[in-house]
Amino acid sequence: xxxxxxxxxxxxxxxxxxxxxxxxxxxxxxxxxxxxxxxxxxxxxxxxxxxxxxxxxxxxxxxxxxxxxxxxxxxxxxxxxxxxxxxxxxxxxxxxxxxxxxxxxxxxxxxxxxxxxxxxxxxxxxxxxxxxxxxxxxxxxxxxxxxxxxxxxxxxxxxxxxxxxxxxxxxxxxxxxxxxxxxxxxxxxxxxxxxxxxxxxxxxxxxxxxxxxxxxxxxxxxxxxxxxxxxxxxxxxxxxxxxxxxxxxxxxxxxxxxxxxxxxxxxxxxxxxxxxxxxxxxxxxxxxxxxxxxxxxxxxxxxxxxxxxxxxxxxxxxxxxxxxxxxxxxxxxxxxxxxxxxxxxxxxxxxxxxxxxxxxxxxxxxxxxxxxxxxxxxxxxxxxxxxxxxxxxxxxxxxxxxxxxx
Numbered sequence: 552x553x554x555x556x557x558x559x560x561x562x563x564x565x566x567x568x569x570x571x572x573x574x575x576x577x578x579x580x581x582x583x584x585x586x587x588x589x590x591x592x593x594x595x596x597x598x599x600x601x602x603x604x605x606x607x608x609x610x611x612x613x614x615x616x617x618x619x620x621x622x623x624x625x626x627x628x629x630x631x632x633x634x635x636x637x638x639x640x641x642x643x644x645x646x647x648x649x650x651x652x653x654x655x656x657x658x659x660x661x662x663x664x665x666x667x668x669x670x671x672x673x674x675x676x677x678x679x680x681x682x683x684x685x686x687x688x689x690x691x692x693x694x695x696x697x698x699x700x701x702x703x704x705x706x707x708x709x710x711x712x713x714x715x716x717x718x719x720x721x722x723x724x725x726x727x728x729x730x731x732x733x734x735x736x737x738x739x740x741x742x743x744x745x746x747x748x749x750x751x752x753x754x755x756x757x758x759x760x761x762x763x764x765x766x767x768x769x770x771x772x773x774x775x776x777x778x779x780x781x782x783x784x785x786x787x788x789x790x791x792x793x794x795x796x797x798x799x800x801x802x803x804x805x806x807x808x809x810x811x812x813x814x815x816x817x818x819x820x821x822x823x824x825x826x827x828x829x830x831x832x833x834x835x836x837x838x839x840x841x842x843x844x845x846x847x848x849x850x851x852x853x854x855x856x857x858x859x860x861x862x863x864x865x866x867x868x869x870x871x872x873x874x875x876x877x878x879x880x881x882x883x884x885x886x887x888x889x890x891x892x893x894x895x896x897x898x899x900x901x902x903x904x905x906x907x908x909x910x911x912x913x914x915x916x917x918x919x920x921x922x923x924x925x926x927x928x929x930x931x932x933x934x935x936x937x938x939x940x941x942x943x944x945x946x947x948x949x950x951x952x953x954x955x956x957x
Contacts, residue, residue, distance in 0.1 A: 553683050553722070555584050556869040561674055562588065565647035568672040569640040572626070572651045575676035576803035576828065577748070578721050578740065581652040582624050584676065588650060589622045596621060598628040611635040620648050627655040627748075637666045654748060656801045677803070678720030678829050680865035681956035689956050692866050692874070695891075695899045698929040700940040700950045701957045708907070708936050712952060713841050713851060716858045719831015720865075730840050737835035741765060748802055757795070760785050764795055768805065768825060769836035773853040773888075775822045775880075776807065796825075803828055808860070811877040811890045813923040820880040830858035852905040855952070856888055859903045859934060862955045863889060885919040887931075898924045904935040909949040917947060 557573075561584075564571045573581050582597070589595055598604045607614045607629040615635040626632060640648055682689040685705060694701040707715055718725060718733070721740070727733040745761045767781055782792030799805045808824045827833040834840070834854050844851045860876070867874045872893050879900065880886040889901040900920045904913060917931030931947045932954075940950040 552583070553679055554686055555580060555676065556680075556683060556688055557674055557676055558584060558588065560869055561650070564672040564674065565650065567646050568670070569644055569646055570636060570649045570651065570667060570671040571647075572653055572671055572673045573676050574653045574656060574673060574803070576678065577654045577744065578723055579676050579678045579803075580722055581654070581676050583722075585622050585624060585650055585652050593650075594618065594621045595624065597624040599625050604628055607632055612638070615639050618649075622650045622652075624652045625654060626651040627653045634666055637670065640670055654802065656803065675803075675864075675868050677861065677865050677868065678831075679722060679725070680720065680862055681715065682866070684720075684725075685956055687956075688869075689866055691955050691957065692863075692870055692872070692891075695930050695932070696872075696893055696897055698946060700930075700932070700948050701954045703938070703940065703951050703953050703957045705956060706938050706951060706953045708938060708951070708953075710841065710845075712936055713844050716830050716851070716855055717834045717839060717841060717844070719829045719834070720861070721829065721831060724831055733831070734835040734838075734840070737832050740832070741836070744802060744804070749798055757787070757791070760787070761795060761799075764792070765799060765804070766836050768796065768799070769827065769833055771825055772827050772833055773856045774825060775820070776825050804832070806860070806864070808876060808878045808889070811879045811887075811892075811920075820882070824878050826860050827857050828861055828864070830854050830861060833857050848905060852903075855905050856903045859901065859952065859955065860889055863891065863901070866955070867891075879916060879920050879923075881919060883919075885916045887916040887920050890920065896927050897929045898927050899929060900931045902931075902933045904933055907936045909933050909935055909937075909941070909943075911943060913949075914943055914947055918944075921946065 561571060573585060575581055586595060596603055598607060611631040612635045615632060636649055691701050724733050724736045727736055741762055749761055763785055767784055771781060778792040779789045782788060800807060806826045806828050808826055810819060810821050810823060839850050839854060875892045877890045878888060879890050887900040888903045891899045900917045902913060902917060913933050921928040921931060933949045934952050935949060937951050940948050942948055
């Protein structure tokens with residue numbers, strides 16, 4: 552079993568917080584991790600079990616009343632339990648009483664967010680990071696915010712890099728060695744999500760169109776959001792497409808990367824960008840395999856950008872610091888794929904390139920971002936398919952993708 556570097560944060564949170572929620576996509580490893588943390592002495596209640604779910608739905612207060620401590624898996628299937636948990640932990644505010652897992656972002660539901668405000672710590676568990684697959688924590692974020700490039704080890708370039716990126720990070724998918732069976736797993740996964748979780752999230756009149764919508768969104772991953780354009784091929788209007796896309800985001804399949812705002816440059820794009828949260832899932836939806844990338848390297852760029860963003864979000868999830876993620880694009884179309892900002896206001900910009908060659912032109916967006924940030928800008932990186940870091944000016948480097956797990 553692979554180490555999950557978020558585990559220490561969960562153990563720590565249970566010592567000072569009444570309720571801890573581990574949220575993330577299905578099959579990312581939440582149940583396995585929760586069982587491991589709970590051990591044998593704490594009741595484990597799985598709401599994917601019909602009998603347990605029926606009991607929770609029939610009498611939420613009674614279900615919770617006699618529990619001293621418990622792990623409740625897939626809590627989104629019975630959200631009324633959260634109100635009963637609030638009552639229980641208000642009456643007995645000892646820390647670590649409830650460890651919950653959820654495959655939907657419950658904090659987007661106002662009554663849930665309000666009811667457990669100040670009582671619950673939310674921890675996000677995404678599919679496996681490369682650092683977890685290697686069993687070694689990464690120092691990339693700490694080093695980057697010191698204005699330096701991490702020492703690169705375990706270098707992956709060319710075909711090795713392509714294979715790592717397209718494999719994704721879902722543990723079950725990684726057990727399948729053949730590309731066709733691995734991608735079949737991802738497609739079956741999407742079908743199961745639509746049939747079980749989307750139907751359970753809200754009432755939708757166009758459920759059969761949702762897998763097709765997800766394929767359309769996959770073709771636009773890494774691009775500026777345009778709901779009218781996304782929905783047009785399916786005959787869906789802007790509000791409907793936006794609503795359905797929001798459901799996929801609440802299920803941790805998609806991530807909307809907001810635009811960066813600064814005080815110096817006024818002419819900035821205010822449109823978010825759409826990303827998937829797993830490169831393997833995106834590759835399966837776009838039918839991209841290593842053989843297809845060898846024939847057409849242009850297919851690799853959007854998947855690589857998704858991979859880099861997902862890796863950074865994973866690294867941030869177990870960091871002691873907090874980071875804001877955004878993208879930068881001005882009216883002259885100077886852009887930076889990913890902008891990271893820490894609590895001190897320091898900024899690191901990252902541009903992602905699938906090629907092995909980087910030129911000064913590839914730093915145009917990072918230079919514009921540097922101008923906007925002034926002294927807050929500590930590092931600009933063009934991450935690409937290469938073995939060694941190369942300086943391109945003050946605080947600017949081309950660096951290997953492999954730096955992410957070094």
